[in-house]
Structures are given as structure tokens and as C-alpha cells.
Amino acid sequence: xxxxxxxxxxxxxxxxxxxxxxxxxxxxxxxxxxxxxxxxxxxxxxxxxxxxxxxxxxxxxxxxxxxxxxxxxxxxxxxxxxxxxxxxxxxxxxxxxxxxxxxxxxxxxxxxxxxxxxxxxxxxxxxxxxxxxxxxxxxxxxxxxxxxxxxxxxxxxxxxxxxxxxxxxxxxxxxxxxxxxxxxxxxxxxxxxxxxxxxxxxxxxxxxxxxxxxxxxxxxxxxxx
Numbered sequence: 001x002x003x004x005x006x007x008x009x010x011x012x013x014x015x016x017x018x019x020x021x022x023x024x025x026x027x028x029x030x031x032x033x034x035x036x037x038x039x040x041x042x043x044x045x046x047x048x049x050x051x052x053x054x055x056x057x058x059x060x061x062x063x064x065x066x067x068x069x070x071x072x073x074x075x076x077x078x079x080x081x082x083x084x085x086x087x088x089x090x091x092x093x094x095x096x097x098x099x100x101x102x103x104x105x106x107x108x109x110x111x112x113x114x115x116x117x118x119x120x121x122x123x124x125x126x127x128x129x130x131x132x133x134x135x136x137x138x139x140x141x142x143x144x145x146x147x148x149x150x151x152x153x154x155x156x157x158x159x160x161x162x163x164x165x166x167x168x169x170x171x172x173x174x175x176x177x178x179x180x181x182x183x184x185x186x187x188x189x190x191x192x193x194x195x196x197x198x199x200x201x202x203x204x205x206x207x208x209x210x211x212x213x214x215x216x217x218x219x220x221x222x223x224x225x
Contacts, residue, residue, distance in 0.1 A: 003039055003104055003191040006032040006083060011106050014081035022079060029066070036083040036104070037063060039197065044087055046201035047100060051208050053089040053215075054099075061092030081105060096122070097218055098180075098211035100204045106188055111200060113207030114181030115214050116155070122221060127162060127175045129217040134171055140213060141174075146206045150182035180214055182207065 009032045012025070022029065040059040048055035062085040070076045086092060088099025096119075101112040118126060130137050140146065153174070161172040169175070190199055 001039060001042060002194055002196040003035065006035055006104065007106055007188065007191070010081055010083070010104070013079060014106070017077040017079055017081060019078055033063075033066070033083070036085075040085045040087070040102070042197055043102070043200060043204075046197060047087060047204055049201075050205050051211070053097075054087060057087060057089060057092055059085070061094070062087045064093055082108070098214045100207060100211075101183075102200060102204075104191060109186050109188060109191065110183050111186055111203045111207075112154075112181060112183035113204065113211055114179065115218070116179050116181050118179070122218065123178065124162075124164075125217050125221055126180055126214055127165070129214070130171075130174050130180075131165055131169070133213075134174075137174065137213060138171070140209050143206075143209075146210070149184040149203060149206060150210075151184075152182070153177045153179075154181050154183050155179035182210060 009025070009028050013022070013029075016022075037059050040062055044054060044057050044059060044062070064080070064084045064086070066080050066083070068075075068078055068080055070078065082103055082105030084101065084103045086095070086099055086101050088095035088097045090097050096115070098115045099113065101110075103110045103112070115122075115126065154177075156178045157173075157176040158178070159176075161167050161169060161175050165172070165175050184203060186203070190196060193199065
């Protein structure tokens with residue numbers, strides 16, 4: 001299965017990001033969204049083969065809306081020119097747990113994973129977990145297969161090591177992120193291949209140990225509440 005058919009619509013949407021145009025092409029949007037939803041459904045099944053916690057997650061709960069919230073943005077274009085989904089247990093796209101993200105956008109597609117925008121107390125616990133289990137975390141980050149695709153932690157970072165940790169700790173950069181996420185850019189051609197589903201699942205499987213590391217801490221926080 002591939003996603004080749006959705007790219008022409010996304011390209012056209014990028015060039016005509018207007019409500020009038022979208023209304024005229026609503027049927028094309030609905031058709032391509034169904035293709036993406038079907039892909040995500042099958043992707044969840046694939047992920048469930050190496051991450052049992054994802055089994056049974058509903059694709060509709062994972063897929064993000066194409067409509068943009070423009071209230072607090074300088075960019076007033078009404079639609080996202082991409083399809084995306086966050087596959088995770090306990091809520092799909094609304095889950096606070098580490099999961100798997102797929103972003104399909106002509107020229108800017110990516111596969112990602114991890115914990116995005118954790119609450120302050122959760123972030124502190126995740127940092128503590130990295131500090132106290134650095135050998136395990138280092139093994140994950142430096143695994144040759146993983147690091148060949150996922151080079152570094154992404155997102156906003158502090159300038160200095162946060163309070164409560166040694167300022168001169170040799171792995172201090174691993175304590176500075178405000179999110180614990182990784183990503184890898186992929187070419188459009190990946191989604192044109194008949195084995196696109198297998199290739200996306202393969203890239204996501206590399207993230208499973210990373211997610212498992214942080215979900216262990218997240219589960220401990222939940223059990224203590």
C-alpha cells in the first residue's frame with residue numbers, strides 16, 4: 001500500500017489554501033483523507049506487532065484535523081497542507097505517552113516519535129530518568145540503526161542544564177530539551193512505493209525502545225497519582 005494518490009491534492013491545497021477552493025474540492029479531500037486513514041489503520045496493525053500497547057488504537061483518534069487554528073497565529077491560511085497522525089495508546093493524538101508520528105507533506109515528510117510538550121512535573125521526571133539511567137538511554141541513542149536516522153533530540157531546549165542536576169554533567173545536553181522527541185525526514189518517493197507501509201513501520205520500530213524508556217517513567221507517575 002502507498003500514499004501516492006494523496007500528493008496531487010496536497011500540492012494543489014498548498015497552492016490554493018483558501019476556503020472557496022477547498023469547498024470546491026471537498027470531495028477530493030474526503031477521498032484522500034480516507035486513503036490516509038486506511039494507511040494509518042494498517043500502520044497501527046504493523047506497529048502492534050512490535051509494540052503491543054498500540055494494538056486496538058483507533059485510527060480516527062490518531063489523525064489530526066486538516067483545519068488550522070488561526071486565532072493566535074500570524075499565518076491565517078485555513079488549512080494544513082499535509083496529513084498527519086500520532087499513534088499512541090491512551091488517546092491517540094491526545095495521548096501524553098510516547099508514540100509514533102507520521103507527517104505526509106510534499107517535500108517535507110517525516111517520521112517521528114517520543115513525548116511532545118509534557119507538563120512541567122512530567123518533564124522533570126523524564127529528565128531525572130535520563131540522568132539516573134544514562135547508560136540505558138545512551139545505548140538507545142547511540143544504537144547504530146537508530147542514530148542513522150534519528151540524529152538528535154528535537155524541539156526547544158534550555159541554554160543551560162536545568163536546576164537540580166550537575167552543571168558539568170557530561171551528558172548535560174540530554175537534560176536541556178523541553179520535549180523528548182526524535183525525527184527523521186523522508187523523501188516523497190518513500191510513500192510512492194508499494195512497500196511504503198512496511199518502510200514506515202520499519203522506521204517507527206527503531207523508535208520503540210526510545211518510547212518504552214520514557215513510557216516506563218510516565219506509567220510510574222500515573223500509578224503514584
